[in-house]
Structures are given as structure tokens and as C-alpha cells.
Amino acid sequence: MSGYELSFQRFDARQARALRDMVESIYIDAYATTIASGHEFDSVEQFMRRFDAYTKSDRGFELVVAYNQDGEAIGQAWGWPLGPDAAWWDGLVEEEPEPGFTRETGSRTFALSEIMVRANWTGQGVAHRLHDELLGPRPETRATLLVEPDNERAYRAYKAWGWRQIGRLQPRWENAPTFHALILPLPLSRRT
Template sequence: MTNVTFQRVDAAGARQYRDLVADIHLDAYAEEIATGDGFASDEAFLRRFDAYTSRDGFDLVFAYVDGVAVGQAWGWALTSGSAWWNNLEAEPEPGFADEDGTRTFALSEIMVRRSWTGQGIARALHDTLLAARTERRATLLVRPDNTTAYGAYTRWGWRQVARLRPGWPGAPLMDVLILPLSPEDDE
């Protein structure tokens, strides 16, 4: 892997980097944006980003190579009453969606500029973001037909446990994946 450096920012810092976040998204998701999928559009993406950075505990990591931002990953801890689990098709077990701000970290995005994919940067972003987390588990949502991302997540230890459709307009049905972050997590 190329020599990568990382920068971690909180919600306030992330908002200051909104243009950079948008630029990385436009590059990383150029093909999806070109399809006209409203959920993938830059406007929809930035509406979600603005909502996400209003959450307590928002955590973003940028990856840089030679001073150029080549990727980003972010998420936040799920608190009581979080909308993350809304529209869950079925709870895999009783209490699965019970949150208290310390149980689950929601990994919302990992993206790498197209010219930098396949070099281990996504995995490095994933590991750097999650290494600092104190929650017992992490969750993410992935489209079932996104075989590239799905394959990477399963290789990294994630397992599918449920399905849900996020509450955002035009959101697709997603698989819910879980990754234990601490040894005492038995889910």
C-alpha cells in the first residue's frame, strides 16, 4: 500500500471540510451519480452529510497521499431513539436495536477516489476509523448488489444480520452488517 497519512476530525471540523467531502464523493461515486439515481446525487449526499454532522460523536477520517485527500470514512455512535434502526424488516433478536450511545457505532461511509482504489486505502480508512471507537459493535448498511463493497466487508469480518430501507427519500433496501469491536460483544 502507498504511504498514507490520516486526519481525524469531529463534526465541527467535518463541516469546515464540506467542499472536500463533496469533491471526494463526486470522484468516488461518479458512475452512480451519472446513472441519475436520486439517492446517489451530490445534492442528496450533501443533505445526508449535513444531517450526519449534526449528530453528537460524529467522527470522520480523511486519507492523504502526498498531501492529496484520496478517501474518507465516517460514522457516529447510535444513541437512544436513533432513527438508524427505523424500517428494520425484522429484529434478528430481542433488543437488537436498543441503543444507549455506547453500544453501536454506525459506520456510514467509506469512499476512495477512483484512481486510488485497489491499493488498500479503504481498508486502512476502515481500520483507522474503528480503532479509536469504544463501542461494543459497529454496523453499516450495504446494497446487496454492491458485490465489491460486500465482498470487502465480509473479508474484514462483517456479517449480515438483517435488512432495512433507510428513511431518506429514494433510499434502496440495504443489508445490515455487524462487526464486533470488543471481545465481550456476543452478537
């Protein structure tokens, strides 16, 4: 990635709430086509409602923002560790990959909820750098994420970064589609 420098900054839930306008702006830029499709789940309002819910309590939420050499926020990724009462696995369509797979402790699984890059910066490795910046220092033993099956570009990237599908899942969010549920061993040095 020659030709430009990136910097990254981490924010907790309280700090992320103060960046709400920036988070929304990046979402609108990164997902303009998806938003234009008119699917209610992808609307700016529903996206920001989910963001507000994620940052409502401090359950270990972490936001990483990528900045270009001019200090412009060009991408973001966030997630949190799944606690014992987490609803993340509710709606898992297929049987558990192994007994106890969905049992959470608060230190077992990090949920990578969102990763996005402004349109002008896609295809330049920013998403992968955000991914590694967020997950690299995580103490959990695995990470999980959800990806829409028709989002082929993201799905290919995740597979190249070591993720594997473990089932399908439909979250309880209003108008949520069915996603592919993926898993990745942590630390990142254990990627296969």
C-alpha cells in the first residue's frame, strides 16, 4: 500500500457515541448502493438505531477508525466480546457446529459487527488493515461475523483472511436478512 499513510484510532462505547455523525457519514458513503436498494434493514435510520443500541452500554464495545494522511476518517470497524447472556447466536438456522459452540463466557468470542470503507478508498487494502487493527490485539480465542450471502466481494475477502462459514443466522433485528455466520481463530497469528 505505497503512496499513502493510514493512521488508526480506537474508541470505546462512550467515545464512539460522540462520533455518531462521522459513523453515519462513513456508512452513507460506503453503502450508498445498498441504501438506495430500499431494503428497510439497510436504511440509514435502522443502521444508526443499531449503532445506538451497540454503544448504549459499555460491554467492551470497540470502534477503530482509519484516517488518511489528511486526517479524514475513511473507514471504520467495530465489535464487542460476547457475554454469557449475548443474543448473537439466537437465530442460528443450522445445528451447532459442535456441542457448546454457542456458549459464551465474555472472553471466548469477539463479534466483529461492522467493517466499512468510504467508496473512494475501497480496493486499496483499507478494510483488511481495519480488520487486523481491530482484531490483532483481542484477547478472545475466536471472532465471529455475519455476512450477507450475496455480498460476494466481502465474502471472498473474509475467506482470504482466514474466516470459515459455520452456518446461517437470522438476527432478531427488525427486517434482518439471513446471513452466513463466519468464525476466525484468534489471535490472528493462528489464522490458517
